[in-house]
Amino acid sequence: MNLAAEAHQASGVAGAAWLLLVLPAVGAAVLLLGGRRTDKWGHLLGSGTVIAAFVYGVILFFDTKSLPAEGRVANLHVFDWISVNSLDVEFGLRIDPLSLTFVLLITGVGSLIHIYSIGYMSDDRDRRRFFAYLNLFVSAMLLLVLGNSFVTLYFGWEGVGLASYLLIGWYQGKNFAATAAKKAFLMNRVGDVGLALAIFLMFKNIGSTQYDVVFAEIGKQSTGVVVAIGILLLLGACGKSGQFPLQAWLPDAMAGPTPVSALIHAATMVTAGVYLIARSSPLYSLPQAEDARFVVMIIGAVTLVIGCIIGCAYDDFKKVLAYSTVSQIGYMILAVGLGPAGYALGILHLLTHGFFKAGLFLGAGSVMHGMNDEGDIRRLGGLARKMPITFVTWTLGYLALIGFPFLSGYFSKDAIIAAAFGAHGTRGWVFGGIALLGAGLTAFYMTRLLILVFLGKPRWENLKSEDGRAYHPHESGPTMTIPMIILAVGSVAGGAILSGLLPAWLEPSVGELVETHGPLNHTVVSILTVGISLIGAAIAFAIFGRREQPVTRPQRVSFPVRAARADLYGNHLNEALFSRPGVWLTRFLVFVDNRGVDGLVNGIAAGLGGSSGRLRRLQTGFVRSYALSMLGGSILVIAALLMVRFA
């Protein structure tokens, strides 16, 4: 089964696709090298380069769209990167519907968030450096999606990891931000090891990592190799996308500024794992890869439930949204794990999620900007009147996320749930049921957030923020509200437009969307999903909407809430499984090193020193004793000679 269309050499507009990478990279370089001299116009340059990349992306999109479907996959050779004997890695770009979709998402949402950051970061004296990092991120992310081999993808993959680290630790003076940045970086490394091993396996068994070659040859490999590569790629995806068991870094990453959370930790970077699996669709679609795909589905399903449950218990505005992101990416991973029935649906949900989750985060940022950076939802409340634009745009994003009929989440999430029910046998019921349950929980925690932040009585009126100021909530300026409005429009209309067009558009990249016919048809699933979401929202209203909520979080709570507040013990699990054995191993090695290796070396040295100290006593300095020893020696030698001769 040949899923992907043949690639041809890029020419014309596509021939300049390297501009996409270079534009933001130049912005980052100028801002980082230019230093304080660029402070005045740094944010304009940073935003300008990304907007320029977006404009070029749109031109490229229409250029590619004008071609016939078979001709939409293009390779662009940029330069020979590594050429050593038989190892030959070219630095090339692949311009096809999948990468173009991502280019538009990254540069589009990226542009909006750059504009938003101009307002959001206006008080920060290092705003220029912030834009430099954002540009660096955009460039690396574009390399990740545009690269035509797994090695170029890995290059971008590490680049976004670096940018993410720099931006999570933006408030480096605060301890928790520095720790969160380190945690994110280290947990990403765990996943990266998986991706690196997958690349090594490709080099060893196929001899190349270029997509065309790998996907043409992978079918000839043994089942073991295919499953191993599939699972190692999944490990990489788990690290980058905050999937079980590596989900714990993503909520902590909210220590970064809100635009970062919106761009990197909601809309683009964390979806790289979904991209990776969708990009590797020819591998996962193989019959040999059945087991790998099953693992992908399990990871997706487990993560989506974990994310929802923890999201219900947190009181931090951004962390709830972060767990919501974890859970929505779980949906996407579940979708791409379904195989040909789900690749396009996963990408569709990724796009709609990119819109509404970025909008939700920007809304959260706008609230925090107006409320002295207060992120504890128990200290907010009743903000709908104070911030009408934020409220309306946020509510539209909220409705889109919970899958309100005919908003974007309705089209993408329902499709995934229906496709999950379509998996054959009991799998369909299990995965479909989990996805359906997740929809209900999503509606519950999002409604809780809506009520606690925007509705009800204002609980902040008699409180002061940490720095001792009273709260004076106000609507944010136009650089912040305009991106929010655009994203809200996207979250309302995006699903309806994209769900019809996207599967056909992506066909040259991920293959044809296979319709599945599960035990429940699409209409029934839709009705069920909407029904369960409404029930979830209604329960949230009943619990949080009718009673006055305490300003501090209640301490006497039932076990599930306690477990959820402790991240369902995800950190404990990681600590017990990876961290502590690592510490023990290190201690053991240190002991062996100190006592064993050092002991041996020091022992030899001490022995030599001691014995030479004793030997030194022989050297008295008295000539006559030397003469005596010479005499004695001579007598011995002569005696020996005589013995030999006459004995």
Next chain:
Amino acid sequence: MTPTYYLLLSALLFTIGAVGVLVRRNAIVVFMCVELMLNAVNLSLVTFARINGSLSGQIMAFFVMVVAAAEVVIGLAIIMSIFRTRRTASVDDSNLLKY
């Protein structure tokens, strides 16, 4: 006259010289004992030359004398300079490589 007596005398002289080197402290006396040992050896060389009727032993004795003469020149000079710096010629007092 049997050559054995010469050899016995040579052994006696050598022994006196060796013991002198070992037991005496004065550098001049030690030096003289060294000379005694050398000449004891010369005596035995000459004796063996006589016994074997070959000249090589005598020639070797000449060599020893030449070397001994050269050695006396240098040795006395060293003893002189040691005496000048330390006001003593005892070999036990000069037990350091660097003074």
